[in-house]
Amino acid sequence: MSWQLKAADLPDLARGATLLGTGGGGDPYIGMMLVKQVLGTGSITILDPDEIADDLFVIPTAQMGAPTVMIEKIPAGTEPTLALRTLEEHLGRTADATMPIECGGINSMIPLLVAAETGLPVVDADGMGRAFPELSMETFAVYGVHGSPLALAGERGERVIIDTGDDDKQMEWLARGITIRLGGVGHIAEYAMSGADVKRTAVPRTISMALSLGRAIRLAREQHRSPFSAIADTLSSTLYSNVVELFEGKVTDVERRTTDGFAKGRAAISALDPTSNQTLEILFQNENLIARRDGEVVAIVPDLICVVDHESAEPITTEGLRYGQRVRVLGISTPDMMRTPAALAAFGPTAFGLSEAFVPVETRA
Secondary structure, eight states: OOEEEEGGGHHHHHHHHHHHTTTOSSOHHHHHHHHHHHHTTOEEEEEOGGGSOTTOEEOOEEEEEOHHHHTTSOOOSOHHHHHHHHHHHHHTOOOSBBOOSSOSTGGGTHHHHHHHHHOOOEESEESSSSOOSSTTOOHHHHTTOOOOSEEEEOTTSOEEEEOOTTOHHHHHHHHHHHHHHTTSEEEEEOOOEEHHHHHHHSEETHHHHHHHHHHHHHHHHHTTOOHHHHHHHHHTTSSOOOEEEEEEEEEEEEEEEEETTEEEEEEEEEESSTTOOOEEEEEEESEEEEEEETTEEEEETTSEEEEEETTTOOBOOGGGOOTTOEEEEEEEOOOGGGSSHHHHHHHSGGGGTOOSOOOOHHHHO
């Protein structure tokens, strides 16, 4: 059933969404403050995907670009709604609702910002079930809904329509180029679809799951219980039912560069136990892609690789990784709809140029 999201829920939602974003999706604090500023004492209606009408017209909204740029180039806050209105104008049809395209810090907040500004409801679902770096890496696309036409808006009122038909990779390539020329950050409206399409192609209830996850971590800390047990308990009855601790250690090296519109790099983590020589290496492209423990793969996309604070379980984004942080690395299984051959072709290891095959984290680790 539908429910009301209030400003008091935003910190928990941001925390849970950042964990599910597996290091990506943008800075959660910036997104949260943008929503709070507009929402005030109001609320946002969140729609259960199973209950929406088949003819509901949904336009997802999001931010794209390199997370390293986003923490220095704060959005004006007007761009997402401008992108939505631009796409509505192009299509000649008004949206009945908006929706996230991914789980992640700022990108779980952008549709809420649009909702707070326009009064639109938000569908409790998304197209990635985590965060991925490219717009074509969507369950929407895997199961037959294409991203074009896409509307892209900049902070100075720039507006662009991109229409590549059913070629979502070309759409991503063109949108990425424009985003780079806008300074590394753009806001988009894309993958316009019906309610029936949402039910068929989206990962369901990721907003409510992120809220429950973030709340469980906070309550566990307040009650002096293990936040890691709270994570496992909360996810046990969801589509993300397997949580595996991959490593516990100290960040000893981070290499990170902003290139081609992405934040790319690696992080090295050494065991906290002084008698152990074990190390874990994580490669990332906005999001964490693969984790190798002593050279052996223990988790790989599309499963989630989540770096969190060693004690508080507060999730750490790839742009937030720093030398000396004490961390735990968690592997979380993705839903079955993200593990089909078609899904793996779109956002599995080969989509990122990785030679290793996908093996579920619960069997590999």
